[in-house]
Amino acid sequence: MIVIISKKKEITTTEVIKWLFRFEKKFILIHEDETFEIKMKDTKIFLESEKNHFFLDEITSVWYRRGGIKFKRFYYDNEGVNIHMNETQHWLEEYVMHILESKKHLNKQSNTHVNKLLVLDKARKAGLDVPDYYLSNNTKNVKLRRTITKPIAGNPTLQSIAKDTDGVLYTAVVDEHIKNDFFISFFQEKIEKDFEIRTFYLDGKCWSFAIFSQNDEQTKVDFRKYNTEVPNRNVRYNLPKSIEEKIHLLMLSLDLNCGSLDFIKSGEKYFFLEVNPIGQFLGLSFFCNYSLEKEIATYL
Template identity: 25%
Template sequence: MSGTCLIVSSIYDFSVDLVVQELEKRNVDYLRINKENLSQYEININPVKKEFHISGEGVDRKITKVKSIWFRQAVFLRNTPAKALSLEEQLSRSQWSAFLRSLMLFEDSYWMNWPASTYAAESKPYQLMIASEVGFKVPATEVGNSFKNSKILDTKIIVKSLDTVLLRDGDDCLFTYTSNVEASELIKGHINSAPLIVQHYVNQKTDIRVTVIENDIFAVKITTNGAGIDDDWRLTKRERIEYTDIPLPDELLKSCKLFMKRLNLNFGAIDFIESNGEYYFIEINPTGEWGWLSNEKRAIEKYIADALSR
């Protein structure tokens, strides 16, 4: 199938660089658009003829056939700026976000992933519901800003945000991680201002990252000194983390494929935890990072490039 592969990305998305190199090896025509640079181009879409014209920054392209779209930037703005945005900035960000969504007019193209499916899959309560329906074990979970009458507080719990949190406080960037807390902290604390996800804490756990590209599945366990990490493993120093390829039980593999089908995703980064031989679904990220997992034996970029170039 001839045509152009359109990549909607960010200048900081280094995983995309790996895939671009693979597309170039295959002589695949592609166009990468970084969300930070959109206003530096002159862009025009004809929604009836399904044509895409872009010029500026050394690019002058009229694309009449979009073969595939790698939709890496589902959310245009997540952080809270240090200062109030001007009216022009507010208008620009909101309208470019709408523009990226309008790429759905190329509905006949191969998508990784279809935007509407991405938005749905980013909802953690929704993905937990589907996970349970396809047969995954799911830790007891509640979502909200009040847990004073909840039985989940009778167990050891973890707390995490409902969506990715990236805040800016002056010159500091603030990011939240999954945290172990005492139930009394939720009862006494002031949590009314924002909803939280509260889950039963699974003891003696090992984190498992499963990267799915269509029917290809890569599973690794994440350890330090050969042992599981009690807290959020992302808080462990990178040089101390080990990524080891592991086989998954056949039933779990089947459930992963069914899960992806239910969510209508061609790509997903699924997090499980294993405890005493049982696998618990934690979450899926439809635009998840994977560059840190790539190596010669686990060349994820090649599988993504294959899907985009077919």
């Protein structure tokens, strides 16, 4: 039995499930609105929600995509008993998650969020080229138009109060000095690119495609600022074996067996930018006919 942990209306999950149906494989899909109670039958642990129930020893593989498993907590009138039982339930939940993550898996709920700064340090240790970067709370030493800045944590979407739209923090070139100090921010050398590369990594194997974003003013700094009227050209690309081997070393050091990695090709060098364990790969699969949804279903 396969367990898939995801969110509702997550299209990538749906595409993989189509292949599981075709392979006639049994699976359980867990959504973010489910709450599971940990139960026992004889000496076997099983989880039960209003929608699903399963024994832990029935599970053969787990794919963590998005969301997460939530557990029901019991509360007691006696404060001392409640403190003790709350701690007991915490350790029991941790034990259950440990059992699930010890199964054959793609990604883990426990390490789905990676620290970008630590990833860059480990990328260098793995032998990958990384643009020079530093942290600062001012722009005094920033080389204008030769330095970029981007969020330290994820790719946040900020809700706008004045407008009925959301704002996304993209990578941006620093083109002016700011007089006042600000919260510690990430700065990095701006690399002049030939093109960008998105690589999908799965259990030691890489699939890549080149993104020709540099000729469009809207996408030349950050290709995620998609130009839907004149889309970037995307083609299959083979990274050198030496780079793929270093990617493998990096992913092992991060305890990740699946994810999307971004690179910049500049001259003879491949500059590593970041890795996203829950990266989007349907575009890569579609444009390059890689059938990555089938690859994931086959692995599971």
